[in-house]
Amino acid sequence: MTRIPVIALLSSLTGCGGSGGSECGSTEAVVERVIDGDTIELVGGERIRYLMVNTPETTGGKNECYGSNAVQFNTDLVLGKTVSIEYDVQCKDMFDRTLAYVTVDGVEVNTELVKRGFACVLHIPPNGDDRADEFEELEDIAKAENRGLWGQCDPIPCN
DSSP states (O other): OOHHHHHHHHHHHHTOOSSTTGGGSOSEEEEEEEEETTEEEETTSOEEEETEEEOOOOSTTOOOTTHHHHHHHHHHHHTTSEEEEEOOSOOBOTTSOEEEEEEETTEEHHHHHHHTTSOEEEOOTTTTTTTHHHHHHHHHHHHHTTOTHHHHOSSOTTO
16 A cells, blocks of 8 residues: 555545645634643634643643743743644544644744743654654753753653
8 A cells, every 4th residue: 555545544534634734724823822831722712732742731720840831931922923823634632622833933833842841742643753753852952951841840740
């Protein structure tokens, strides 16, 4: 079996399509609310969960180490701004949040969270399969340089 039919099959099962992911939702929107370090809400109510990252929890009564820092960083980056949204293979997670890479002012939020030590890598295939090495490398550098949670938290909350 060739690769193309498998990708087409996966795309049809997830409803995301193979044309850049626009079938998953908007490709540009304004961020109305920051839910936590790795989840935002767009004007209109759609929730976006950043692909490939997991920040310490601050919702549901939790306040894990460095979680409020991740929320503040995310808020400073995206709140009230127009963001570009890029989708992968699966459009939604089990909580019905839209899964995406988000860019604001030319900066991809997903990679920036990992680079600066606000997030751990969270790879849930098939999404991110083509970018897993990139994210792992960014996390390794953040760890080696004790950036963010890697220098502040013991144990690491999002590992």
